[in-house]
Amino acid sequence: MIKMIIVDDHAMVRSGLRMLLNGTEDMEVVAEASDGDEGIRTALQLKPDVVLMDLSMPQGKDGLTASAELKELLPDTAILILTMHDDDEYLFRAIHAGAAGYVLKNAPHEELLTAIRSIARGDAYLYPTATKRLMKEYVDRMQRGESGDLFHALSEREKEVLSLTAKGYANKEMAEMLVISVKTVETHKSNVMEKLGLKSRPELIKYAMKKGLLNFE
CATH class of the missing domain: 3.40.50.2300 (Response regulator)
Known part of the structure; x- marks a missing residue:
């Protein structure tokens, strides 16, 4: 039902x-x-x-x-x-x-x-x-030569999870920092990987670095 x-x-x-x-x-x-x-x-x-x-x-x-x-x-x-x-x-x-x-x-x-x-x-x-x-x-985007980068399709929370994951925070730490459940963190991480076409943590870190998301200040 x-x-x-x-x-x-x-x-x-x-x-x-x-x-x-x-x-x-x-x-x-x-x-x-x-x-x-x-x-x-x-x-x-x-x-x-x-x-x-x-x-x-x-x-x-x-x-x-x-x-x-x-x-x-x-x-x-x-x-x-x-x-x-x-x-x-x-x-x-x-x-x-x-x-x-x-x-x-x-x-x-x-x-x-x-x-x-x-x-x-x-x-x-x-x-x-x-x-x-x-x-x-x-x-039209492909004909204009635009990349298939879907960073803009990420929600603000997904961008936060992307940044924190690249910085090495564990799921439990991220859950406490963002005041959400560990399961929700895992869902966001999965969505980020799928939307961006990333297959591994090194790829995610490289991508976050390219986007300037590794600033620890």
Whole structure:
């Protein structure tokens, strides 16, 4: 059973989604929240498999800020952005914030269910035209001769973990310094290695040195 939280400032949207998802045999909405702050608090209490996150919420934290914070706190929870914004800037910012999926609110119900199942099993999901735009962006970058360096795709916490790992700190030490669990440190390290295409600690140290992350001051 995929356990979910819906974060959206419109009560009617939340109600409609709850009816749809609870009517699906492998999904259950365990809670709702009306803004990003409430969404984070609720997720920390219930630790859902998936959070459906709206982007534009006038009260509290917006969806992008809440997604980034939530991913830091609960790296194993998948975030699906569900929004009306069919916009490249929002799309790329959502991905950088740690969202595993991005679906438009006017998408067919079947697409939403497919997206939820995809990210719940650890895959990513973007609506078809968004995938085409991402591919075009990648091709354009390669044609402009830009490197495939994805340092910009790391979250601030992942950059901290990268720097501390390169400096030789153990997982337990980093957990105490950053006030997170050892498991979360390990998850961040794994994400850093995967995003940057690094295979070993020496490669990580060399990369951190190149980026100027070994300053001990």
